[in-house]
Amino acid sequence: MGRRPHPRSQKSQKSPFPRLYGRHAVFAALANPERSFRKLHVTHEMAGKYEMPKGVTIQYGDDHDLGRLIPADAPHQGFVLEVDPLEPAWLGDILAEAENDGQNRPIIILDQVTDPHNVGAIMRSALAFGARALVTQDRHSPGETGALARAASGALETLPWCRVVNLARALGDIGDAGFWRIGLDGTAPTTLAEALGKTQPALVMGAEGEGMRALTIERCDQLARLPIAPAMESLNVSNAAAIALYAAATRVL
Known part of the structure; x- marks a missing residue:
């Protein structure tokens, strides 16, 4: 008789709904009134250490049970929450608020x-x-995904x-709303501090290695x-984004 594989070595069970894992990601989702x-x-x-939320179906198990629900070696910390995806924000609302x-x-x-870790x-x-x-x-x-939610903390x-369906069109709407669209490019002659000035910035970043697409650059x-x-x-794009956001937040207006 063959040896039974360790539960953590098995593929995670598929689900049509996002599964968030880790205390911070799960508790943040539970506190979000927009979440289902x-x-x-x-x-x-963990159930013995924390008060369980009301009105949520709860399934108790051990570490191996939860481990089978998510990618191998993902750190669930005793919590996996299956949710409905959030409704995306509408760009028009964001621009009107601005x-x-x-x-x-x-x-x-x-x-x-x-x-997902970078995003x-x-x-x-x-x-x-x-x-x-x-x-x-x-x-x-x-x-x-659980990986994105955990990285987002x-x-x-x-x-x-x-x-959005069309990023170039969205960049056009953002520009029409008065944002100064700054594309981050390591070969540009101007530094970010110089470009920011006192503008209301829209910081545009491309994938590592490939950078921004040509049509995206045209819209900057x-x-x-x-x-x-x-x-x-x-x-790394996430490090660059953090520096750019810090620069925008700390400039003198």
Whole structure:
């Protein structure tokens, strides 16, 4: 008789709904009134340490039971929450808010950044530095996943995320609304600080290696670079986004 495989070595069970894992991501989702929940999976140990939410179907199990629900070696920390996806924010609402509230807060736009860890980390930085929203193209960006939610560290539940059909058209609408569209490009002659000035910025970033597509670059008002040392060719896109958002948040207006 063959040896039974360890449960963590088995493929995770498929689900048509996002499964969020880890205490921070799960608790942030549970606290979001816009979320609809399907089932909370929790270990007996964690259930004894935390008060379980009301009105949510709960399935108790052990570490191996929860491990089978998510990718191998994903750190669930005793919690896996199956949810309905959030409704995407509407870009028109974001632009109308910007016109009416008078706050100089950036929008960040990602052109074909597909790694969920990077997108989640960018969401975390965007929320930390007061960005209005994240804009991505729906066909060339990750959906809601446990990996993205964990990297976002709660920001998935709070930061408006606009997933648009046509990114070039969205950039046109953003420009018409008075945003100065700055594309981050390591070869640009102008630094980001110089390009930011006192504008209301829309920071545009492309995928690592490939960068922004030609049509995206055409829709930018200006290209700018981060002033990194020549010894380093480029930064991870999430690190670059964090620096750009910090620069926008701390400039003197």
